[in-house]
Amino acid sequence: MIGCMCIHGFTGSPYEVEPLASYLKDRTDWEIVVPTLPGHGDKLELKGIEYKKWIEHAEHELQRLIEKCETVYVIGFSMGGLIASYLSVHYPVAKLVLLSAAAYYVNPKQLFKDIGEILRDAAKGRLTENELFIRYRRKIKATPITATIQFRRLVASIRPILSQVTIPTLIAQGEIDGVVPPKSAEYLYNRIGTTSKKLIFFKKSKHLICHCEESEDLFMEVHQFLKQLGN
Template sequence: MQALITEAQGLADKDPAARLFGTPEPFFLEGWGEHKDTVALLIHGFTGSPSEFRRLGYYLNDLGYTVKAILLPGHGTSPEDMIRTGFRDWWSCVKDEFAVLVRKGYERVIPIGHSMGGLLSLKLAMEEQVPGVVTLATPIHLGSRSLMFAAWVQFFVKYISKRRPAGWENMVNESLAYDRTPVPCVVHFRKLLFNVKKKLELVNVPLFIAQGELDRAALPASAPYIYNRVSSQKKEMKVYPNSSHGILLDSDREEVYQDISMFIAQLG
């Protein structure tokens, strides 16, 4: 499998029309030129996969940046695999991937996280030296009240089906998010959320917050909550009027990609 992925990625570098989309494997794109030693560490969301980051990854790599999109434990396979994992597994994965990049000598490793990946990116900025951090549709205020009862429901129901809003078909097919959510994992997700929420003042590096105005999973009020509680002197928040929770694949995606690249460029 790895050989096929490597071969396909090599083909994608030579022929943009052959680039992979809609595949859950982690991916690495070596940078070039003056930006080669800057790594965009892409961290996907809860029940999602690196597939949601492929378009952004190719965009940043075309600008010369090295790109590393990781696959969190229990993701990209099946809900049955995910139910055996929790926030400590997801966090350990992020720490380990960051450490590998540092050991390889990359000068700057910038965490860019979507949804739960944004929480993990903020946590990484609290505990490690990073030049900046990007959060995308990162939840503080949740749209689903049913998630509040996951701690009790998990003893009776192991999985809950997701409701797909009309018009999300293409985004779902490309993001490869699970169609069922393991309830015990929701409990771990909420633990991670609360852990990050109460320590936001520890984030003091440059920060870019992107939020979709149509987001019904991570409610738009989440973005200003993060913005107002971090200690960063340099911080920016932008709301995209035509974007839902799938901000990386929705109508404003090209603007989102451009804004992220401009933020990274300002980090030096």
């Protein structure tokens, strides 16, 4: 049996990767798991949680999947991409997929554009229709600075081991991502140790790449990559 774990991002929830998980469930007989990292989910409770707890939880879920499946793939979104990279170094993972993976964080140029859209919608009385504002307003209010520090520590701890990633890896990145800049994907592509790697940019996609208009193309790429033998 094949197992596949999808890991969401910082301050996120399974919602971020659920469209891809559903796509794979509909087209395979794989065991698909989408864990919720400690303090995350619909209600954020991040205060007092160290980054190692996020990694440990992902490890525990992966170990359970490895016990059930002969072959295991790991997909990571944003911060989850860094955790997925860590897992691929320390556990028998067959393939790795990194989506908007946060080796770098915040794309100032695109972020200013997004803020401009929010301000324009506010001026027109359409602020409650702006998806970016709705999604991140709650996160900003519910995210203590200590949690952000833990996130940065996680990134700093995993960056040095990227060269130890030796399995086939697919990296996907939105070109108009206001949270994780495109240079993050390029950094990952250049730093990971495997020679079997592919980098794809999606011109119209923002940070929530599994929910953007090019998502179907993304899902097809991921599915094809994971199905390929000997890659």
